[in-house]
Amino acid sequence: MISNILEKLKTGNITPEEYVEKTFERIKKVEEKVNAFVTLRNKEEVIKEVEEKVKSGGRLAGSLIAIKDAISTKGIRTTCSSLMLSDYVPPYDATVIEKLKKEGAVIIGKTNMDEFAMGSTTETSYFGPTRNPWDIDRTPGGSSGGSAAALAAGYVELALGSDTGGSIRAPAAFTATFGLKPSYGTVSRYGLIAYANSLEQIGPMAKNAEDLGILYSIISGEDWRDATTIKFSLEKEPYEIPVKGLRIGVLSDIMEMSDKVVKGSIENMINKFSSEGATIDYTKLGYAEYALPAYYIIAMSEASSNLARYDGVRYGFSKYNQGSWVEVYSKNRGEGFGKEVKRRILLGSFILSAGYYEQFYIRALKVRRLIKSNLDQLFSKYDVLLSPTMPILPPRLGEVINDPVKMYAMDINTVIANLSAIPALSMPAGFYNNLPIGVQMMGRYLSDSLLIGISIYMEKVTNLYDLTAPT
């Protein structure tokens, strides 16, 4: 728990040097297997910064944090795990980084991810896959797999990820950690390298719900540099909320699409909620099988537009410079992007092209409307909608990566929150053969603090928090 480290640093129980040394020792021991980091900072620099920050204070004075490599960090290489940006050094900080620095947090490094966040296993990274600390033959999920692995491997207590269709929650579920996809517009996207604007949010990742809450309270808030942020600030840090009287709707259509062992673990969790006094009701999301294609149509369309900026001229991969604009662009983009990224840009270009725009893009947006309307109705009856976070156990490396449709199918439970702007939190529900299983709670728009508060209560019931994989 981060409060323990803060206390030790403050009282001198542990020196900044000891804290950083211990962290780097742990990384040295297992990183060769796990590959959580794309860029790890120089140890001496980090020690110096922790020393300064402990003195200058703040709510995270001197705490180390791992940052997903899609979030811009001034002076620290930010690659999005792509060859396209492999030597890109941002000249500015993302708003969330400014906020963390102001509270005394120290970045230890940038974490591995699926290239441009396009993937669900962290295997599409140009820098090689991240492996799950709980089982080195399996993926940690993605796309924020490096951040989740850095937590589960016991490197750090805090991390940031980003979530476009489950990219925080999938890795949280697969590594027995906590992750929140915040309500859309509550966390600034300024400095987040864009994939799909209308879907994605930066969010906190941690090993327990309290730390998740602290991190969310720091990074959230309106930002004039991101026009999609709303007037919002947390009045106080999220606090424990007992579940007695809470009305929970279990999404049975989503449950039915999940593996038996996953379902079993979630049933177990439902019983715990029930014993604590929550009211349990089985309900249906509706349109569940349409959410996934609609999500991917929208995400790829937005991606094709966002990734048009990589021209190999102003920044990024720039091997070719001879010929016309079209030739230079096409060659640099053809070589600078990986397979999955190219697939999504090409499909996005196709969907938005004349003749197909109505058939695919507009129809997908209509499905989005139907899903949102259904959710509005469900939230008039329930405070929280519950389901497994992922329908399957963490897949083995190579198991889904060569079959795109199979990989996309993993996101069935998570894309709903991105399509409809609502918050969704994943917390550990249990294990099957030592493989983590996560439970997802979705809440009404802007009920992030409620979800965090419930998980602060429930983690004590399950006793599944502050877990480190025995790697």
Add this chain to the structure above:
Amino acid sequence: MKVIVDDNLIKRLERLALIEIKDVEKEDLKKDLNEIIEFFNKIDELDLSKTEPLFHPIESGKLRNNVESPSLNREEALSNVKRKENGYIIGPSTVE
């Protein structure tokens, strides 16, 4: 409308997306795109004639106040440019 991803469509997409596709990539790509489009076709089953599209999940589009704010200087802004001269970016040629 049934879509078949063939060499012609790949060629059109290369130009639209400005991504050069090497010959060795083509067969796999055609197969993948056909499968993904088939997966997209699922939404054809729904009658959506009375539903309005939802472009963005929340009301947004506010404007900030029209006041000056700090920005990057030229050196910072060009710090990642590979080919530059006198503070300008050198781009590919525009005339043959």
